[in-house]
Ligand code: SF4
């Protein structure tokens with residue numbers, strides 16, 4: 001486990017934000033100089049964030065990065081860089097491309113492209129559509145989308161390119177995808193290749209290790225998965241093999257937990273649930289960095305200090321040990337796929353619950369729409385509209401019928 005800085009407080013943090021520029025790969029620009037008004041005395045060097053290397057890529061970044069997906073304020077991206085965050089995660093599909101444009105514009109305006117690590121994700125297409133597409137077409141589509149991403153990001157390369165949303169290991173082996181990413185890596189348009197996964201996580205990660213083709217994996221991982229020994233073992237194996245693991249969905253906030261009363265106000269008020277859950281994920285030795293999807297300056301100021309000290313405060317330890325919180329987290333959909341096949345209409349229940357999460361928990365209705373659009377024909381919400389009683393069953397206690405009812409109400 002990393003050494004942590006003791007005695008660090010918010011005041012120190014606010015007065016020493018410039019010091020984070022010293023993070024390995026990012027050493028070229030003295031960020032403190034950017035933060036110091038002309039004529040003012042430069043700040044003393046202060047605490048530095050903990051950094052880790054992303055597997056064999058050699059890229060060293062602070063353990064807290066920015067998941068840009070839900071953010072639409074360029075000032076928040078700018079402030080994140082100024083505070084010391086260096087790794088920005090976006091995707092071809094986020095906000096119909098505006099998310100990538102925002103990241104590209106901010107880095108250009110700050111003139112810091114060479115100090116930043118950009119990760120973007122390109123979706124290969126729906127599996128059932130890909131079944132009908134030849135590999136040549138799959139490759140062409142992927143390359144065309146990636147070129148769009150580069151143009152929006154105003155750059156000639158990204159450090160990390162993920163194949164977006166892999167839920168079936170077979171997709172990792174699709175020749176059209178592999179030939180596309182190989183070409184991009186060879187052309188140095190994508191320095192490192194990875195994939196993101198929301199479902200069948202352990203299976204996908206396990207499959208990737210012997211392939212030796214992927215440098216980085218972006219995986220969902222949070223406290224609700226603490227007993228998922230298959231996933232934790234797969235992550236450890238991948239890390240040991242030199243694959244850089246990036247954690248997403250670390251804070252798993254669930255709006256419904258409030259209404260259910262399963263967890264007390266500590267789950268919804270204050271900041272302890274953000275910092276406690278983010279620390280839990282980052283204390284996993286297999287995880288190199290996390291991409292919390294903060295959308296406000298207040299959330300940034302909660303998440304970023306976690307990069308300096310992974311020790312739990314007494315409040316955080318109490319939060320994680322709370323039976324109410326554990327009960328609430330037990331009802332979080334972990335996208336395990338255990339309900340697949342339980343709907344007689346063949347509905348893609350995990351995908352619908354992911355769309356529900358985007359809308360109800362993140363308030364990101366555009367991403368909800370995109371997630372719904374990605375569901376195969378006949379397997380989406382329309383099929384539920386004519387259903388008198390939901391019989392889909394979760395192996396872990398998620399109230400599927402209730403969540404789908406909420407999704408229908410949101411979507412209507
Ligand atoms: S609803 Fe339950 S079974 Fe289905 S993916 Fe979510 S956690 Fe797994």
Ligand code: SF4
Pocket residue numbers: 343344345346347349383384385387388389390391392404
């Ligand atoms: S509401 Fe009906 S169609 Fe929709 S998931 Fe449940 S059982 Fe399937």
